[in-house]
Each structure stands twice: as C-alpha cells, then as structure tokens.
Amino acid sequence: MTDDELLAHECPDGHLTYPGHARCPECGAEQTGTLDLSDRTGEVVTWTTVGASPTGVREPNPLAIVEFGVQERTVRVIGGTTHDVEVGDTVEPVFVEQLRDPAVSIRATESQSWSGYRFEPVDG
Numbered sequence: 616m617t618d619d620e621l622l623a624h625e626c627p628d629g630h631l632t633y634p635g636h637a638r639c640p641e642c643g644a645e646q647t648g649t650l651d652l653s654d655r656t657g658e659v660v661t662w663t664t665v666g667a668s669p670t671g672v673r674e675p676n677p678l679a680i681v682e683f684g685v686q687e688r689t690v691r692v693i694g695g696t697t698h699d700v701e702v703g704d705t706v707e708p709v710f711v712e713q714l715r716d717p718a719v720s721i722r723a724t725e726s727q728s729w730s731g732y733r734f735e736p737v738d739g
Contacts, residue, residue, distance in 0.1 A: 631690035
C-alpha cells in the first residue's frame with residue numbers, strides 16, 4: 616500500500632470494508648484483498664461539519680460519508696470534503712499531501728502518514 620491509494624479491503628466472500636480489518640465484520644473471514652477506490656466516483660450519503668477538530672486539523676472540518684458502487688456491492692468511506700456537499704452529490708477522491716499539521720502533533724512526525732484523501736464534487 617502507498618499513501619496515494621484509497622483502499623477498500625475485501626474478504627474471500629466478496630464483502631468490502633473501509634477501513635480494513637483483520638477479519639471481515641460481516642462474515643469473520645480474513646480480509647486478504649484490496650481494491651483501490653482513488654479513481655472512482657461515489658455518492659454522498661450524509662455529511663456534517665465538525666467545529667471542534669483535533670489539534671492540527673482544519674476548523675471547520677466538513678466531513679462526508681461516501682458510498683462507492685463496486686459491481687453489485689457497495690462500500691462506504693468517511694472523509695473530509697474540499698467544498699460544501701449535499702446528500703446525493705457525486706464526488707471523487709482527491710489526494711492531499713497534508714491533512715493535518717504535523718508540527719502540532721504529539722506524535723513524532725515520521726511515525727505516521729500526514730497525507731490522505733478528501734472528496735471533491737464532480738461537475739455534472
């Protein structure tokens with residue numbers, strides 16, 4: 616896995632989750648596969664704005680739960696947004712180098728990744 620992948624995890628029975636787990640929450644099988652969602656679009660299921668974010672995270676911090684369709688299956692991912700969104704909006708993942716300020720973290724900078732994804736509305 617690299618920092619620029621948005622990976623859903625899959626068990627042998629085809630259940631998808633995000634984030635991944637040692638065992639599938641639906642059937643208990645080991646999750647052995649991954650599926651990169653970074654080049655797909657999804658639909659906003661719900662959203663909120665967090666006004667009291669952890670230290671180093673932007674405020675306000677708009678978040679959305681986005682559902683991705685993968686063949687006959689779906690997987691939901693929570694993440695920040697780049698712009699205001701509404702339920703039903705189509706969005707795409709956009710890679711961000713620094714989701715929070717490592718200078719104000721209590722963890723050592725090299726101990727974790729500071730990059731990830733936010734969701735951006737797709738012009739439609």
